[in-house]
Amino acid sequence: MKLRPHLPALGLLAALGIAAGGAAAQQTPPLAPLGPVPIPADNPQTDEKVELGKMLFFDPRLGGDASTACVTCHEPNQGWAFSDDVSRGYPGTVHWRNSQTIVNAAYLGKLFWAGAAKSLEAQAPSAAKGAVAGNGENDMMEARLAFIPEYRKRFNEVFGDEWPKIMHAWKAIAAFERTMVQTDTPLDRYLKGDESALNDAQKRGMALFNGKAGCIQCHNGALATDQKYYNLGVPPAVRWEEDGLAQVTFRYEQYAKGVTEEMYRSVKDDAGLYYRTKEKADMGKFRTPSLRYTLYTAPYMHNGAFWDLREVVEFYNAGGGTNEFAENKTELIKPLGLSDDEIDDLVAFVEAFSGPALRSKSRRRPCLTMRRCLLPRTEGGEDDNSQRELSKRSRGGRRRSARRKVPDVAPLVSAHIRRHHGDRVGCDELRHRHGAKDAGHGCHLSAQADRALERSEAR
Numbered sequence: 001m002k003l004r005p006h007l008p009a010l011g012l013l014a015a016l017g018i019a020a021g022g023a024a025a026q027q028t029p030p031l032a033p034l035g036p037v038p039i040p041a042d043n044p045q046t047d048e049k050v051e052l053g054k055m056l057f058f059d060p061r062l063g064g065d066a067s068t069a070c071v072t073c074h075e076p077n078q079g080w081a082f083s084d085d086v087s088r089g090y091p092g093t094v095h096w097r098n099s100q101t102i103v104n105a106a107y108l109g110k111l112f113w114a115g116a117a118k119s120l121e122a123q124a125p126s127a128a129k130g131a132v133a134g135n136g137e138n139d140m141m142e143a144r145l146a147f148i149p150e151y152r153k154r155f156n157e158v159f160g161d162e163w164p165k166i167m168h169a170w171k172a173i174a175a176f177e178r179t180m181v182q183t184d185t186p187l188d189r190y191l192k193g194d195e196s197a198l199n200d201a202q203k204r205g206m207a208l209f210n211g212k213a214g215c216i217q218c219h220n221g222a223l224a225t226d227q228k229y230y231n232l233g234v235p236p237a238v239r240w241e242e243d244g245l246a247q248v249t250f251r252y253e254q255y256a257k258g259v260t261e262e263m264y265r266s267v268k269d270d271a272g273l274y275y276r277t278k279e280k281a282d283m284g285k286f287r288t289p290s291l292r293y294t295l296y297t298a299p300y301m302h303n304g305a306f307w308d309l310r311e312v313v314e315f316y317n318a319g320g321g322t323n324e325f326a327e328n329k330t331e332l333i334k335p336l337g338l339s340d341d342e343i344d345d346l347v348a349f350v351e352a353f354s355g356p357a358l359r360s361k362s363r364r365r366p367c368l369t370m371r372r373c374l375l376p377r378t379e380g381g382e383d384d385n386s387q388r389e390l391s392k393r394s395r396g397g398r399r400r401s402a403r404r405k406v407p408d409v410a411p412l413v414s415a416h417i418r419r420h421h422g423d424r425v426g427c428d429e430l431r432h433r434h435g436a437k438d439a440g441h442g443c444h445l446s447a448q449a450d451r452a453l454e455r456s457e458a459r
């Protein structure tokens with residue numbers, strides 16, 4: 001399918017749901033309002049399950065050293081993502097990709113930038129266990145949950161477990177994520193017939209989106225994504241040039257994903273879909289992301305290359321960019337010839353894919369006893385009521401000392417894991433340098449992590 005930028009009828013064709021392409025015209029679904037979230041038959045929603053899932057999402061016990069919860073990289077105040085080019089990682093690492101929002105993830109059939117997971121139930125464990133994300137181990141995480149009377153009670157009520165089963169934790173988290181959706185954006189209201197929901201600039205932007213700018217070719221349907229993979233020529237992450245830790249992660253990921261030695265030594269950029277298919281033609285390709293909620297999720301692209309929506313649109317206007325995998329760059333991306341005003345209109349329209357920010361009123365996690373306890377405040381957690389709660393409690397010495405008497409197993413477990421996992425990345429480097437299969441203690445765990453990654457990719 002080829003797009004000729006100034007084709008006058010294109011706007012109309014796109015509006016009819018048909019992209020230009022001559023005889024081989026392809027069906028392009030038009031933008032549409034977002035319907036109700038799909039619920040899989042084997043994981044029905046209940047209020048109790050959602051509440052449990054939310055607690056688990058906010059609970060760092062589901063990670064290696066009990067420091068890294070889902071929310072650590074999917075912050076409510078940062079668009080339920082993480083506002084840095086590449087995400088923070090497990091302590092001692094940085095991640096290698098930009099953290100995606102969980103908002104509306106429930107509608108996606110391919111999760112992660114390269115589509116490695118097919119459902120939320122499959123995505124959660126690979127996040128909690130992935131070496132540069134949660135870095136947890138199933139039995140350890142399960143044991144931690146079993147220590148907590150409130151979790152015992154809740155898992156029993158929701159799943160009938162005598163002891164919390166870790167696979168049920170992923171189901172509960174998925175159920176919570178299915179409530180993190182937004183179906184009332186200005187665009188939804190406009191598409192349902194409320195003419196006033198978009199302003200004039202946004203209406204002009206919509207015409208460009210469907211026509212001259214050609215965004216609809218890939219960002220189409222209710223989610224504004226075709227969930228296909230493209231190389232747009234997004235430039236490589238600056239981070240990898242400057243930041244040693246980021247380079248270590250990049251090398252680790254390359255190795256964990258089983259690239260050839262030649263590629264390990266020569267390729268300097270994220271090859272995206274290639275790691276899953278091992279097809280050269282897939283190098284540098286990433287899944288089209290949804291444009292919903294992007295008002296809150298800067299920076300953009302798999303490596304956070306662009307810091308605001310205008311930068312993104314300017315990138316498209318220039319015909320994309322170049323990266324190491326230039327031979328795979330899609331032909332659908334061409335210079336657009338948009339004027340400054342047109343760029344403004346298009347940006348204004350992209351903003352209409354987001355409604356008000358979704359907040360979280362509480363971030364409670366259960367304590368070792370049945371008493372109420374709250375997570376410490378995390379960076380910028382303005383919607384977090386824990387600070388108020390904590391200061392309320394410390395108002396009398398008696399209450400403060402009562403609080404101290406509630407021990408948490410997390411630090412103990414954490415110390416144990418640090419002792420044994422601390423050198424994981426160093427160990428991988430050692431393995432590469434010596435070309436050995438196993439460079440001694442620590443590499444055993446490292447190999448486990450590799451296998452977990454492979455398993456999650458194979459799904």
Ligand code: HEC
Pocket residue numbers: 057062068069070071072073074087088089090095096097098099100101102105108110111112113114123124125127128132133134173
């Ligand atoms: C250390 C940071 C970190 C932690 C912890 C983390 N994530 Fe993520 N999350 C990311 C990054 C980075 C990506 C994109 C990674 C990629 O594509 O390779 C991502 C992607 C996702 C996606 C895919 C969204 C999409 O559009 O495809 C979902 C859903 C998600 N995470 C949920 C979770 C859940 C649930 C947990 C806890 C079990 C979790 N994450 C823990 C950083 C993190």
Ligand code: HEC
Pocket residue numbers: 209213214215216217218219229230231232234286287288289290291294297299300301302303309312313316317330332333346350
């Ligand atoms: C050929 C398919 C294609 C076309 C056409 C296209 N996009 Fe994209 N878009 C993608 C892909 C793929 C990505 C992710 C690329 C990456 O990370 O390397 C993306 C990323 C984005 C992002 C960043 C989203 C995020 O969560 O980081 C925005 C915003 C965006 N596109 C807007 C637009 C606009 C506006 C247009 C029209 C000018 C457009 N796109 C045209 C495929 C396309």
